């Protein structure tokens with residue numbers, strides 16, 4: 241990326257600008273890939289963009305940044321995602 | 331068009347400062363997918379200026395200029411002029427502001443840019459409050475809603491911003507919702523290919539501001555449409571076309587759900603139900619939306 245050699249308040253794009261926001265989570269979305277029908281609703285609605293869309297349109301959750309809001313579980317029509325308390329046995 | 335056809339590129343980076351369940355990042359992801367890399371964004375004081383995160387990092391993977399609260403559209407006019415000077419006519423200039431920065435403090439700069447026919451897209455993500463500073467009332471806050479400056483519930487009805495915008499007779503204006511990404515994507519795409527000033531408002535149900543569980547952002551947006559609290563439409567060269575469920579409500583093919591179905595799920599209206607139902611206020615709110623639809627029917631059917 242082009243950086244500018246001037247003294248000014250220019251910020252540059254960076255993933256994890258506020259750190260690993262996965263640490264905010266109280267509930268953890270868990271995906272049952274067998275139930276998933278690849279509708280991509282969780283992918284487009286995740287406010288964080290933490291649902292990874294693979295080439296074949298299967299999805300994966302990025303726990304480094306997922307904030308645990310539960311939107312994905314709520315929009316999944318086949319209930320392939322469930323929210324579990326972080327400290328529960330996985 | 332289906333979700334499968336959405337571009338895979340992400341311009342809103344993970345690990346940003348947005349609250350969990352944020353409607354602003356939810357909508358912005360879709361908007362930037364529709365606009366693509368050749369976009370310059372202008373962001374005034376609002377949640378998004380915080381979501382961007384702290385110097386020297388930025389959570390958006392496109393150029394962003396931050397500007398004073400009242401100056402979003404003025405800043406966009408300047409960026410447009412600079413890009414045109416460089417021959418970059420194919421770059422989109424996107425103003426992205428909250429409802430406080432649009433309905434209230436940024437209104438004169440916005441009106442000026444629309445009147446000057448500035449070639450840009452102005453998007454207001456409407457969370458119906460000044461949320462960045464801790465939930466104060468705005469001109470977009472609906473009647474009855476609690477905010478920190480309307481502790482007993484707001485007395486006044488919200489301002490009809492889209493009508494003010496439409497009075498500028500601009501080539502494109504629309505209302506969309508964060509809960510309807512397909513519709514939002516198509517509206518932004520359409521706006522992108524039009525020259526001149528374009529305005530889109532996106533309903534943005536805000537969990538901490540409206541006091542609902544953060545998993546319900548999409549539900550709250552859909553319920554606003556189903557109850558007729560919010561309408562989806564486009565205005566192209568002054569022709570207004572309603573779409574989705576709003577079209578069916580307009581044509582009276584379906585009845586909107588009672589407004590209570592939307593407000594009873596939001597803590598900001600709790601005082602209308604507990605400890606005792608405020609029948610008078612509830613009736614006034616329902617009547618307000620009924621009248622809004624009557625007016626829509628008179629004007630646009």
Ligand SMILES: Cc1ncc(C[n+]2csc(CCOP(=O)(O)OP(=O)(O)O)c2C)c(N)n1
Nearest residue numbers: 375376377399428429430431459460461462
């Ligand atoms: C002239 C001026 N007045 C007040 C503020 C403080 N301020 C910063 S953001 C904000 C609220 C923004 O509300 P809105 O535009 O609705 O966006 P949201 O925070 O809801 O995303 C306020 C009052 C400011 N930055 N500048």
Ligand code: SF4
Nearest residue numbers: 286306307309310312
């Ligand atoms: S819980 Fe929220 S942040 Fe995490 S993957 Fe689901 S929608 Fe995204």
Ligand code: SF4
Nearest residue numbers: 276277279280282316
């Ligand atoms: S919403 Fe559910 S079914 Fe659709 S892609 Fe996500 S996990 Fe799969």
Ligand code: SF4
Nearest residue numbers: 348349352377461536
């Ligand atoms: S207050 Fe609302 S709009 Fe602002 S960052 Fe939080 S969820 Fe998003």
